[in-house]
Amino acid sequence: MELVGVGTVADQVAEGLRERGWDVRASADTGAGDLCGVLVDPGLLIPAGGGDEAADVVELLRGAVDRARARFPATGGRVVVLVSRDLLGAPARTAVAAASGALVSAVRSLALELGRSGITVNVVVGLTDAGGDDQEDTVGAHVESLLPWDIECDDLAAAISFLLDERSAYITGQVLQCTGGASLLSSLSA
Amino acid sequence: MEQTSRVAVVTGAGSGIGAAIAREYAAAGAQVVVADLDGGRADAVAAEIQTAGGRSVAVEMDVTRREGFLATFAAARSAFGGVDVLVNNAGTGQNGGIRGLDDQTWERTVAINLSSVYYGCQLAAQEMVPRRAGSIINIASRAWLGWYGQFAYAATKGAVVSATRSLAIELAKYGVRVNCIAPGLIDTPLMQSLDQPVKDKLMEAQPTGTLGTPEDVAWAASFLASPAARAVTGQTLYVCGGKSIYARPAARGR
Numbered sequence: 001m002e003l004v005g006v007g008t009v010a011d012q013v014a015e016g017l018r019e020r021g022w023d024v025r026a027s028a029d030t031g032a033g034d035l036c037g038v039l040v041d042p043g044l045l046i047p048a049g050g051g052d053e054a055a056d057v058v059e060l061l062r063g064a065v066d067r068a069r070a071r072f073p074a075t076g077g078r079v080v081v082l083v084s085r086d087l088l089g090a091p092a093r094t095a096v097a098a099a100s101g102a103l104v105s106a107v108r109s110l111a112l113e114l115g116r117s118g119i120t121v122n123v124v125v126g127l128t129d130a131g132g133d134d135q136e137d138t139v140g141a142h143v144e145s146l147l148p149w150d151i152e153c154d155d156l157a158a159a160i161s162f163l164l165d166e167r168s169a170y171i172t173g174q175v176l177q178c179t180g181g182a183s184l185l186s187s188l189s190a
Numbered sequence: 191m192e193q194t195s196r197v198a199v200v201t202g203a204g205s206g207i208g209a210a211i212a213r214e215y216a217a218a219g220a221q222v223v224v225a226d227l228d229g230g231r232a233d234a235v236a237a238e239i240q241t242a243g244g245r246s247v248a249v250e251m252d253v254t255r256r257e258g259f260l261a262t263f264a265a266a267r268s269a270f271g272g273v274d275v276l277v278n279n280a281g282t283g284q285n286g287g288i289r290g291l292d293d294q295t296w297e298r299t300v301a302i303n304l305s306s307v308y309y310g311c312q313l314a315a316q317e318m319v320p321r322r323a324g325s326i327i328n329i330a331s332r333a334w335l336g337w338y339g340q341f342a343y344a345a346t347k348g349a350v351v352s353a354t355r356s357l358a359i360e361l362a363k364y365g366v367r368v369n370c371i372a373p374g375l376i377d378t379p380l381m382q383s384l385d386q387p388v389k390d391k392l393m394e395a396q397p398t399g400t401l402g403t404p405e406d407v408a409w410a411a412s413f414l415a416s417p418a419a420r421a422v423t424g425q426t427l428y429v430c431g432g433k434s435i436y437a438r439p440a441a442r443g444r
């Protein structure tokens with residue numbers, strides 16, 4: 001089950017996917033033969049702080065999908081994009097919010113465009129740590145998750161793995177919130 | 191997905207989507223209470239699970255009555271020791287414009303699609319909160335977004351979505367997750383009974399060009415009940431072939 005990661009796939013997410021049986025490769029241009037899926041992670045859960053997050057993410061996605069299509073078998077494939085809960089609106093993080101929102105709209109458009117080809121395109125939403133600097137802890141959700149446990153990178157990997165599965169063929173254009181309920185109470189989350 | 195040593199109650203599990211969820215859970219190692227108004231169908235599904243090596247009991251019950259749920263939870267406790275997962279799946283469709291909608295159909299739709307979710311969620315919360323664990327899955331419908339001739343159906347399913355969100359917020363701190371699935375077109379006896387031209391039109395509006403299966407929904411229900419969905423609560427998971435992105439309405443004047 002070869003999976004290509006595009007962008008800045010965090011080590012723990014890649015590790016979680018490997019534990020679930022995915023052969024995670026770094027880029028879509030390398031390798032030949034059938035490809036099962038693509039994980040596009042523009043790094044929005046670990047914002048660089050430079051403010052240019054919105055600039056190239058849609059191009060990154062489009063490029064990844066175009067390259068992957070050449071290697072998906074005739075029956076289709078899976079694309080999963082990792083974005084930030086900031087898409088619901090996040091004060092002082094307009095760039096991450098805008099990039100995430102843009103990707104959701106792009107995913108919905110691609111899902112319509114590619115629907116007949118058996119390719120599904122979906123979004124997994126994680127929490128961006130407001131604290132910023134500590135890379136180890138950036139996906140942690142101590143503040144926002146409503147559940148009594150922390151949201152880990154491995155939880156994102158579990159959700160991504162679900163959407164990558166061949167049995168998820170009838171799920172496309174969707175946004176799966178892995179935020180422990182922190183996305184509720186927003187009109188954009190239903 | 192892994193459901194080992196869990197006890198799941200599935201309502202409306204004698205047919206269609208509910209039966210597929212019951213089979214899926216049992217195959218993944220759960221002990222399943224197959225609850226349905228039609229006792230014969232419930233028995234048949236439970237027997238099928240047992241034949242396949244799974245553990246299951248059948249309960250004849252009515253989701254529109256609190257007693258139905260009390261009996262079902264009692265059966266779950268005595269057979270398997272409790273309830274870890276509740277799937278409120280039993281539901282009914284309503285089709286026809288509001289001018290022809292009668293009070294009986296309205297009340298029946300509210301009772302089966304919504305009161306059922308109230309009784310089920312309340313009993314499940316009482317069972318799960320003290321144990322600080324559990325997963326509730328309500329089967330809504332993509333139709334909650336609105337569709338022709340679905341006044342009662344869409345209203346009750348929309349209420350299921352909002353009830354799910356409220357309960358997710360209320361129970362999160364106890365470690366109980368509450369989610370809903372919004373299926374689109376699924377190949378069940380209901381779909382099969384439609385005329386071919388109607389079916390063709392519906393298929394045309396499908397971004398994937400395919401019809402979903404009860405197993406597609408069961409797969410999603412399996413994820414939501416499993417530890418893989420540990421970060422997921424209050425979610426509306428659409429299993430609809432992309433139709434929830436946008437469905438082209440019929441021409442004006444329909």
Ligand SMILES: NC(=O)c1ccc[n+]([C@@H]2O[C@H](COP(=O)([O-])OP(=O)(O)OC[C@H]3O[C@@H](n4cnc5c(N)ncnc54)[C@H](O)[C@@H]3O)[C@@H](O)[C@H]2O)c1
Binds near residue numbers: 302
């Ligand atoms: N089939 C679809 O395309 C579709 C689409 C969206 C949502 N849904 C929803 O999925 C759920 C299951 O639908 P299905 O297509 O599998 O239906 P179905 O008719 O095949 O099965 C429904 C089952 O519920 C049982 N039931 C009905 N009333 C009951 C009551 N009062 N108490 C207990 N059991 C009762 C029936 O006996 C039957 O076994 C429903 O909530 C429906 O609204 C279905």
